[in-house]
Amino acid sequence: MGTDLAQDRAIELRAPRRDELDGWYDGLLRAFGGIPESVEERTAWLAVLEPERAIGAFDGDACIGTAGAFSFRLTVPGGAAVRAAGITAVSVAATHRRRGVLTSMMRRQLDDVRSWDWPLAVLTASEPVIYGRFGYGAATYHVNAEIDTARVRLTVPPGTDDVRLRYAAPADVLDACEELYARAVPSRPGMVARLPGWERLLLLDPESARDGASPLQCVMAERDGEFVGFARFRVKPAWEAAGPKGTVVLEDMEAVDPAAHAAVWRFLFGIDLTSTLTARRRPVDEPWQYMASDVRRCRLTLRDSLYVRLVDVGAALESRTYQAPVDVVFEVEDAFCPWNSGRWRLSGDAKGAVCSRTGDAADLVLSVRELGAAYLGGVSLASLAEAGRVRELRGGALGEASLGFGGVVAPWLPHGF
Structure with missing residues (x-):
């Protein structure tokens, strides 16, 4: 075109x-x-x-x-x-x-x-209002937190005390951190396999971007001689008449299991001379929230993150699995990429899926934007229907599709691009 x-x-x-x-x-x-x-x-x-x-x-x-x-x-x-x-x-x-x-x-x-x-195009939007007209739907969200660590405590799971932490120069352990990240990528929708050269971006540390905080620091979590987690962070010192009130600024972290996750977060909560932990772009279902003694003092805010656009509806829907059996005909509206418009039958379950053109009667009517929003399992088709953006023509089809499209863990994009 x-x-x-x-x-x-x-x-x-x-x-x-x-x-x-x-x-x-x-x-x-x-x-x-x-x-x-x-x-x-x-x-x-x-x-x-x-x-x-x-x-x-x-x-x-x-x-x-x-x-x-x-x-x-x-x-x-x-x-x-x-x-x-x-x-x-x-x-x-x-x-x-x-x-x-x-x-x-x-x-x-x-x-x-x-x-x-x-089959897919994805982006992060500086202005979300722009990209809906091109068929992109907000498919993942993340949590920002400003935690009062002077008042909030963590209840950690068994095995946390078996994890040991040590400081390391970020550049010296970059390969180990990237290996931990790569292990996590297949486990959560929305994550991207980092391309060669991206590791340099993770260590960019211009003083102009620190807002008075320290250079980038890193701790590595170890158990039985194996790396099981890491955190990259900064510390922003501050003082008042009553004493220190510094802030820990979390930039990035990964952990392979609940004990390692808890050990890293407990460390961040307990850094000397600080009383606030600021975390940005964290998963909406990250478990530390359920270990916190007072979630209200964590000041959680939700923000849109990854926008998804199905470029090839059939190939995209066939590329993922479905947590419950689904057999539904979508009437897809896509004015910007008209090759997607029309009826598609999706049949799938946890083992795989088939999606192809059909002349059968439609069960659900929606635009490609709604398919993009629901694609990674973090946005419910039923919620979109409540907003007037999905129309059910066959009774029961909406519930079937909503359940099938859902996921065990929330989709998450760890960093922008």
Whole structure:
């Protein structure tokens, strides 16, 4: 399909040349406020950029729009790693708003993803209102917490005291931390297998981004000589007349079992001279919340995270499993990717699924946006129906599909891209 630049045919969409990448990146930074990055940050991000999957909108020699895609593998319910385009670096210069540039880049991207034979596209949204019209649905959420560790205590499970913790330089244990992360990826929908070079991004530590906190610190959790968890964090010292009131800022953590998880969180709760633990982008069902003595003093807030877009409805629905048997016909509406529109019969269970075109009567009517929201099991089709976004035509079909699409654990995206 073509682009949507009829309003200004002087604008050209194409992949930036190697000698244009710095200008492409400068345009992206300007659109997000114009704050310059260090050479280290720029180098690390450009190192993981896939130029052949990038798009630039050029007005003459000036790059006035940017978009990119990472070649991710996304964990879906059932544990499969499904090819997904990680849409990133989307921007349009303020001088070129409302001229069809964004729509044209979205059109080009989804056509490209389809040509690569990838069933999914995913993104994190700086402004959620933008991407619904292109078929992206909010599929995962995360929790932010500001915990009063002076008042909240943890009740830990058996085996926690068998876990030992030690400080380590983040760079020295990076490979071990990445191995622990890789072990966790298949266990939770929404996680992505990190591509080569991403480990450098995890250690970026510009002083400008610390807000007065320490350089990045790391503790490793060990049991019987084996690494079973880690946490990367900062400490922001503060004092008042009554004494210290520092803050621990958790950046990242993983643990392989409940005891290791509890040991790491207990350590973070108990760091000297601190009375607050700030955690960002944590799973909504993370178990520390149920060990806390007073969850109200943890000040939990919920935020949308990963947006999912089914580029190939049949292939996407066949790629995951279903926690209960489902046999349902969807009437899918997809104006932006019309090849998805029409009726699809999904038959599946915990062992696998088949999804194909059908002429049978529809059981449920919804748009591809709702399918994207429900795809990873964190958003209920029944809830979407209550919001008027799914319509049931066969009695019982909504309950059947909602149960089948659900999951044992909440989907979670650990970091942005």
